[in-house]
Amino acid sequence: MEQLDLVFSALADPTRRAILARLADGEATVNQLAEPFHLKLPTVSKHLKVLQRAGLVIQSRKAQWRPCRLEPAPLKDVADWVERYRRIWDERLNQLDAYLTELQEKEKMP
Amino acid sequence: MEQLDLVFSALADPTRRAILARLADGEATVNQLAEPFHLKLPTVSKHLKVLQRAGLVIQSRKAQWRPCRLEPAPLKDVADWVERYRRIWDERLNQLDAYLTELQEKEKMP
Numbered sequence: 001m002e003q004l005d006l007v008f009s010a011l012a013d014p015t016r017r018a019i020l021a022r023l024a025d026g027e028a029t030v031n032q033l034a035e036p037f038h039l040k041l042p043t044v045s046k047h048l049k050v051l052q053r054a055g056l057v058i059q060s061r062k063a064q065w066r067p068c069r070l071e072p073a074p075l076k077d078v079a080d081w082v083e084r085y086r087r088i089w090d091e092r093l094n095q096l097d098a099y100l101t102e103l104q105e106k107e108k109m110p
Numbered sequence: 111m112e113q114l115d116l117v118f119s120a121l122a123d124p125t126r127r128a129i130l131a132r133l134a135d136g137e138a139t140v141n142q143l144a145e146p147f148h149l150k151l152p153t154v155s156k157h158l159k160v161l162q163r164a165g166l167v168i169q170s171r172k173a174q175w176r177p178c179r180l181e182p183a184p185l186k187d188v189a190d191w192v193e194r195y196r197r198i199w200d201e202r203l204n205q206l207d208a209y210l211t212e213l214q215e216k217e218k219m220p
Contacts (some may be wrong), residue, residue: 005122012118017191024198072199079192081127082185088134089182 003055007074009107010054015039016047020056023070027060033068113165114191115162117184125149126157130166133180137170143178 010016019033034044039104048068056075059068120126129143144154154160155199158178169178 004122004127005124008118008122012115014115016111017114020195024195063125067213070195070198072195072202075195076199079189079196082189084133084191085130085180085182085185086189088180089186092182 003074004077005077006054007056010056011078012052013047013050016051017046019044019051020070023057023068027069028069029065029067113184114187116164116165117188120160120166121188123160124159126161129154129157129161130180133167134180137177137179139177147153 011020015037018037022028022033022036030041030048031050033039034041037044039047040060041064048059053057054074055071060066063066091106125147128147132138132143132146140151140154140158143149143158147154147164150154158169159166162169164184165179165181172174177209
């Protein structure tokens, strides 16, 4: 399985995306992650395993409280992957703009 | 299920990402999509259904040959979503740069 498969798969869940958003503000323990989402610890652990396998979260093994932190490198891979399609959505938006302008011009005609 | 869940889930497969890359060059029929990947038609159809459900591909119902085309709006949603983490990976890269510079400075010392 490619790394990008694991990353996209990990991101396909709103709770996991919310965990990443929380970790973007700083490290957190599993307990701290469970609280705002009203999740049970085993559920959070399961989500964290998916995020860790995708390389998006690293759980420290040194400290007693084993904090989790966001590892942003795979998110940069996602940004780099999606960037190649920017030209296409820009073109589509420009076409839409041109079409709307055309409609407005027609309305102005007597 | 949120739309972004469907989009990320659809992107978590290398064949589906390859289909999108092919459609970025222009419309294609199911037959034309199957050929370069040496896939059977039902397999391509299955992948296309996942991409259509995520709003990433639209199959025309008008023309006899029913071409598929890329719909880039959900990819823009992915770009917008991941963009909020850019600050974090930029910071991380800067920290790495600073660390490497520090190592080099130390080596230069007598």
